Amino acid sequence: MNFDLSEDQHTIKRTAREFLASRYKPEEVRRLALEDERGWTDAQWAEMAELGWPQLVHPEHGLGTVELVVVAEELGYALAPTPLQSTWMAGLALAAGGQSARLEGRRGALAVWPGDAPGEWIAVPDAGTADVLVLRDPGGGASVTEDFSVEPAPGIDPTRRLFTVRASGGEPLEGDLSRAWDQILVMSAAESVGVGERAMHMAVAYAKERKQFGRAIGSFQAVSHPCAQMLLEVEGARSAVYWAAWALDFEPETGPLAAACAKAYASDAGARVTRSAMQVHGGIAFTWEHDLHFLLKRAEANAHALGEARSLRARVAALTL
Amino acid sequence: MANVLGLAMGGPTVIAHGTDAQKERHLAPILSAEEIWCQGFSEPDSGSDLASLKTRAVRDGDEWVVTGQKVWTTMAHQSKWCMLIARTDPEAPKHRGLTYFLMDMEQDAVEVRPLVQITGEAEFNELFIEEARIPHANIVGGENNGWPVAITTLMHERAGLAFALQVQVQIALRELMAEVRERGQAEDPIVRDRLGQLYIEAQVLRLNAFRGLTATMKRGAPGPEGSLGKWHWAEVNQALTELAMDVAGPHAQLVDQTWTYRFLRARANSIEGGTTEILKNIVAERVLGLPRG
Numbered sequence: 032m033n034f035d036l037s038e039d040q041h042t043i044k045r046t047a048r049e050f051l052a053s054r055y056k057p058e059e060v061r062r063l064a065l066e067d068e069r070g071w072t073d074a075q076w077a078e079m080a081e082l083g084w085p086q087l088v089h090p091e092h093g094l095g096t097v098e099l100v101v102v103a104e105e106l107g108y109a110l111a112p113t114p115l116q117s118t119w120m121a122g123l124a125l126a127a128g129g130q131s132a133r134l135e136g137r138r139g140a141l142a143v144w145p146g147d148a149p150g151e152w153i154a155v156p157d158a159g160t161a162d163v164l165v166l167r168d169p170g171g172g173a174s175v176t177e178d179f180s181v182e183p184a185p186g187i188d189p190t191r192r193l194f195t196v197r198a199s200g201g202e203p204l205e206g207d208l209s210r211a212w213d214q215i216l217v218m219s220a221a222e223s224v225g226v227g228e229r230a231m232h233m234a235v236a237y238a239k240e241r242k243q244f245g246r247a248i249g250s251f252q253a254v255s256h257p258c259a260q261m262l263l264e265v266e267g268a269r270s271a272v273y274w275a276a277w278a279l280d281f282e283p284e285t286g287p288l289a290a291a292c293a294k295a296y297a298s299d300a301g302a303r304v305t306r307s308a309m310q311v312h313g314g315i316a317f318t319w320e321h322d323l324h325f326l327l328k329r330a331e332a333n334a335h336a337l338g339e340a341r342s343l344r345a346r347v348a349a350l351t352l
Numbered sequence: 353m354a355n356v357l358g359l360a361m362g363g364p365t366v367i368a369h370g371t372d373a374q375k376e377r378h379l380a381p382i383l384s385a386e387e388i389w390c391q392g393f394s395e396p397d398s399g400s401d402l403a404s405l406k407t408r409a410v411r412d413g414d415e416w417v418v419t420g421q422k423v424w425t426t427m428a429h430q431s432k433w434c435m436l437i438a439r440t441d442p443e444a445p446k447h448r449g450l451t452y453f454l455m456d457m458e459q460d461a462v463e464v465r466p467l468v469q470i471t472g473e474a475e476f477n478e479l480f481i482e483e484a485r486i487p488h489a490n491i492v493g494g495e496n497n498g499w500p501v502a503i504t505t506l507m508h509e510r511a512g513l514a515f516a517l518q519v520q521v522q523i524a525l526r527e528l529m530a531e532v533r534e535r536g537q538a539e540d541p542i543v544r545d546r547l548g549q550l551y552i553e554a555q556v557l558r559l560n561a562f563r564g565l566t567a568t569m570k571r572g573a574p575g576p577e578g579s580l581g582k583w584h585w586a587e588v589n590q591a592l593t594e595l596a597m598d599v600a601g602p603h604a605q606l607v608d609q610t611w612t613y614r615f616l617r618a619r620a621n622s623i624e625g626g627t628t629e630i631l632k633n634i635v636a637e638r639v640l641g642l643p644r645g
Contacts, residue, residue, distance in 0.1 A: 255642045266580070271556055292551070
């Protein structure tokens with residue numbers, strides 16, 4: 032029995048963390064989020080394309096869900112502003128529908144939430160720079176289109192651009208997409224694990240260095256116990272995410288349940304850990320110039336994207352009760 | 353599992369710190385449950401601050417003479433051996449003057465009195481020790497070196513028991529789901545939300561336990577992160593029994609052998625084997641590296 036990543040998976044994780052840390056230093060994330068018009072650069076995308084990352088979900092050169100989740104977690108840790116995850120999400124749905132070729136060398140986006148007007152979709156990440164759009168309908172089916180219009184819709188998280196999309200329908204994706212939707216849930220959950228871990232690392236480092244009453248604030252239990260709670264939630268979320276990723280590839284009958292568990296737990300954990308990390312920092316983290324609010328906003332946005340914890344707990348109850 | 357303390361804690365401690373003679377003498381009877389073990393750590397004035405304990409051991413030739421009082425001693429009335437920590441150097445700083453002994457419980461100098469708990473039963477005992485005798489050869493890990501040996505026992509307690517107890521949580525959760533259906537509450541959205549959350553937490557508990565086991569196998573010994581599992585287990589088990597009380601409604605006022613008993617018993621979960629507050633200290637200091645308070 033081995034409940035750890037394999038050597039190869041550890042290598043992927045380490046390589047991704049090093050690469051992303053060097054390309055997305057905090058000042059670069061801030062610049063992209065607040066100053067860059069698109070929120071990412073051609074050079075950054077070209078470099079990821081060279082690494083083959085956009086193709087990771089392609090059935091022919093693709094890796095398993097666990098490997099995908101390893102990279103998704105690191106993208107969250109780095110808080111990398113990139114349309115990569117949106118391209119993956121569209122790619123997973125297209126792969127399940129046998130339409131992978133449509134995304135070859137291009138960028139995708141996934142629309143999940145219908146707006147009030149027919150043909151309108153709200154809060155669609157990265158749609159403004161996508162070539163191919165997958166429209167998920169509330170019944171669980173989906174269609175694909177390249178004919179759509181976008182309007183920027185400022186989101187709480189400036190590291191990920193959102194758009195209102197209008198499309199008059201598209202070509203239906205055939206086949207069972209349910210596994211793809213679950214992979215997408217787990218990918219988002221993995222990102223929240225990385226975001227939470229980064230916030231925890233920042234909080235712990237700050238608690239060691241910040242002094243009040245003549246001592247490091249981390250020596251007070253009112254501060255150290257919330258930090259311990261962060262570890263409980265980050266590690267718990269990571270366990271659930273890797274279980275779900277593994278199940279989707281190797282124990283498909285457990286996949287839907289595990290994916291719901293992972294996204295529900297990681298949504299809550301990401302939101303709680305980043306809020307708690309802000310409390311540990313005190314006033315400094317409430318300032319625009321501090322970086323913690325980017326993490327808090329990403330975690331909060333993730334908790335409300337794709338499926339909220341409450342509805343996923345309802346799915347867990349429906350599958351088990 | 354009558355010898356759970358011997359299997360999960362005593363045996364691993366002897367393997368890690370014992371002499372060859374101690375391994376030869378003790379491991380087989382632990383495995384066969386011919387000799388039951390108990391743990392003499394806590395005292396009336398030394399709970400979370402274990403290293404302040406006052407039970408004294410004084411050398412007398414080839415033996416040590418022990419006097420003091422221990423509390424919360426599970427299985428003491430059935431035990432042959434007690435993992436006993438006593439103060440052997442009162443002049444040394446509190447962590448450095450302790451020695452870890454294996455005390456034979458079958459002597460008149462050790463009196464075992466049952467301790468009745470809030471459920472009305474007596475799982476635990478008090479030990480009154482009045483000049484008990486322990487051979488020098490029964491020291492584990494060396495004279496005045498008892499603290500690291502005690503930590504080994506506690507790490508195994510938290511990692512090992514948390515592993516076994518998470519299995520009980522899975523079973524209890526299934527029983528609670530059956531209870532919810534029987535009482536016609538399976539469509540109640542609040543009950544469903546709480547059950548969904550409990551199911552997820554129970555899975556996380558299970559998965560963390562497996563990850564902990566993998567880490568223990570790679571490293572050879574459980575680390576401080578086992579504290580996390582024990583703390584999380586206490587939270588989940590308490591939440592589970594609290595939901596069961598809510599599901600039972602007015603029946604929750606009545607004594608029974610399942611849910612009201614389990615609810616009351618679970619109140620100890622966040623206290624026994626290291627309070628949740630102490631476990632958070634361990635995680636904060638030893639896993640996260642935060643400064644000591």
